[in-house]
Amino acid sequence: MPSLIAAVVIDELVRNGVKWFVYCPGSRNGPLGFELARRARAGEIKFQVRLDERSAAFVALGITKAGGQPAAVVTTSGTAVSNLLPAVTEANYSDLPLVLVTANRPPEVLGTGASQTVEQTALLTSQTRHVQQVWSGESFGPEANGILRSQVCRALGIGTGQLLGRPGPVQLDVPLTSGLPPAGEIACPPGRSDDAPWIRMPGAARRTTSGSTAVDLRRPTLIIAGDGTDPAALPPRMPVMAEPTVELGDRKRLHPWVLDYVDPEQVVVYGRPTLHRNVGRLLARDGVRAVLASGPGDWIYAAPDIEVLSGNPRFHGEADAAWTEELGLTDAIVRGQWTRVMNETADRIGLGVARAVLAGLQPGDLLWLGASNPIRDVSLAGVVPAGVQVLSNRGVAGIDGNVSAAIGAALSAPDRTVVALLGDLTFAYDASGLQTGQLEQVPGNLILVVSNDAGGGIFELLEQGHTRYRQEPYGDTFERIYGTPQRVDIAQLCGAYDVAHRRVELGDLGIALRQERLARRLSVLEIPVARTALRDVHATARQAVDAAFASASAEVADAALELELQTPELTGNLEYS
Template sequence: MNGSTAQARVLVDELVRAGVTDAVLCPGSRNAPPAFALARAEMLGLLRLHVRIDERTAGFLALGLALASGRPVPVVVTSGTAVANLHPAVLEAAHAGIGLVALTADRPPDLVGTGASQTISQRELFGPAVRWSGSLAVPTAVTGTEVRRWRSSVARALAAATGAGAGAPGPVHLDLPYGEPLVPTAGDTGPGHDLLGPGIPGGRDDGAPWTAVARPVRTLPPLPLDPSARTLVIAGSGGPAADPGLLGGAPLVAEPSSAWWPHALRTGPWLLDHPELRPEQVVVLGRPTLHRAVSAMLADPAVAVYADPGPDGAAWTDVPGTVRAVGALRALTPPDDWTWSWGDADRAAAKALDTALDDGTAAGAPGLRLARDVTAAQPDGGQLVLGSSNPVRDVALAATPRPGLTVHANRGVAGIDGTVSTAVGAALARGVPTTLLLGDLTLVHDTTGLVIGPGEPSPDLTAVVLDDDGGGIFHLLEQGGPEHAHAFERIFGTPTGADLVGLARAAGWTAEDWSGDPAELAAYPGSGRRLLRVRALRTGLRDAHSALRGAVTAALGRL
């Protein structure tokens, strides 16, 4: 058996032994050895293979699979720009703590810098974005020594990806230079009954990974805060596991992608600016990124700020530099009048918010009502994936937090890259009906994410697209002010005029305009790939948000 085929089979065998259940592959010539090995492993029922034609899409598909499953997922690509196209997903995985494993085929080192086609210097291409990087030698002889080194490298990569090594979980990179021949030789192409085949030293007889690496148990000391003070808890992505019993009734403002969100106040983001609800201290759980009012509160020197980044070794969030201590959230016992005041304010604000969303006051912000209705429509046990920009914020501002629903969003770097692919991966990983709420620009940005070839695993995924033909979020930022109207639409609004229904149908999705029936907004078993377009205008967004803020303020004034 030639060295390339042998090494690829050993690497895939070691991935399977370590618990990898899904792998993503892009076609190429230089990565033919692992491509054949992965196809063989799937044929033997050892893993599930997903093939995509676009490396950026493939990277985010692997990220979505890893995000929803909690297991590392390899993505295998050929050399050259194919590797560079993984960089956006690697960056998202780095900042979100997701075990993405980039396996990149390469030319032999002696061809780098010679003008050889499709050859770049790719060994350190991802720089500090990866938790670990390594490169194997060009495989030639198949000896026990070489096989042990190959398996050991896979073990190191997976340890770093899962946080079993030093540091938090995250992406890793293993570069695989191959010389010719790149395809199995005669006698090595049959189905066989095991992955390795004759002539390759096996792994451990019990099927265990070559190197067992225990994930360290990290414990933080309790935060040195005053548990009886007027405390507000703010939760973002990541952080400690949700334990609402620790709150003692303290108000909780949580982002939808946080595990704490089901226990949060409905209208918390709307209440942060009100002086009568100002806390003495704030505990930050994980990494909140959505709301400017949160940033302003954390920057207030009169508020004592503490952080609990969770047990995975992630860095704590402290943009304004105000965190006094880092540790584990301890049981809180805030004053009753403090918890009652927040509860009363939340109920009054929620009533005012729903009234405004339903009576036309907020007609200029249709995304808020849509976010509320999409979230409410999902079945228990379902999954909701949120696009960046307005959709995740709309859910945070308008939806009612609820148990029984898993919510995901790419908040590591908060880009719109690969959102469709992330949702496809999340849906396939958990095997439950999944709904994706996103905007038109986010959909267009990941058009190839819609393309799932015949015979590929396909999810029950409903994409609900708010189509306001452009970048609605910019209407809510400084550049959306009337003084910038002369240039806004061309350089920030960026309309595309794309036919999203036609686009989805061309990729094999069932697609139509939403009829207005809330029941259509949820995915269900057997629903397949659906797209619902919700047409909207952007021009009233700024005024509608202002009107909603006014309605909430008026409701609080009547308490």
């Protein structure tokens, strides 16, 4: 009986588009594991075994994010399920259809104190779209087959957004009477003909608002695109301040600091722009009309400062040429000063690593960006080359699971080179993601670039990093609770997992990237950089940009004065006949 249930669950998942399964060893989920192994041998699915459920869930998340199709993580019962929570939370806030297949003890032993029995259908409910405990009757006939398959279809329909409109993680809890392997060849009860799902879905649902909002582009308008933005929804021919994970094609991408030096009358926000604080400051300005182009999500970005929530803004009119020219000139000034400052100082900080990584990318590559500074450094240091896809865990923007998720992305796209830019703490936090069984596929197309500044560099730029908090009476407290330098030897850590490692100076990173691209192996490039200089570099860049705009304003004022002096003054009365 357990093997029949496992066969039907896996079969219906495959029919609903799940082709990747990440499996965590356990006793209770054994029937699911045997069925997955059988289908993998037949070439019907992709199959990876991972020891750590937390890491496995992020591998599946990376596969889902890179491939655009739901992937499944399969676990045993008990605390194994609770270890899925970090990845499930990220999938929830990123609207990713991650599928959780959790084996469970039979219902009749739940609540009896039996080993490994927890309320696992309630563990993840705050972060999942749907939890379905599947059929677990005593006999298995045609009726049971239909019930079980329809339950899987409903869960996948909700998870992919075909039923409720917002994709996200779903849990299929599978009670199994034992974890014993099948006694012989299992004849899976038949599904629909032509490998179709048991229930065909009508397509992704679309939630609409009661009305759309008119946006007149003749007014000075700024477009902001955060993570999760659909590029097709953006107004054509308008420059956009977009986060690195938003693909803009040949559209003009504005530097984030442009927001600090222009005065739009209205701002239209797409997605979740949580990377730069100046977005919130701009929306809070008096006289700025803030329009949020809402997606299918059930939460509203920057709600206190949003004036209008619109499901589908209607753009009309053409942007004034003087306004778009101002945006372009402002962007040029900001980028010019940033380039000058980085040329003088970025050889010793993470910004230089980001710039070198961007220079080493090629069309078709996939760039995975870690949280905290790496994604911000890319946003500030340059522009992602055309044809490069950028992914990052921006749902809840945590450092957890980035190594594992990057591995999942590389497994999902074996024909592409995947470069992951991570900080040292992000890497160390998920270093167990490098652990791979001897019989498992290791992605030979993944290069992990670790910008090692010996601690938490992001706090150097936050309020806590101000000089006054790094002196008495605080003493070493900042370094202890924010800097948090670690005694981790990255080379030895990689050696323990049999992963290639090289410690490279920043000036040699471009060459090292080219060499690792050709080597076709999972590798780690460790780049030593300074952390304490980061705040000063940002302050220097700000001063340079401020000075450049002050100089430009003075030149404009001088030109206006000269024009006024050259214009003859009209006096007396004019008579017309």
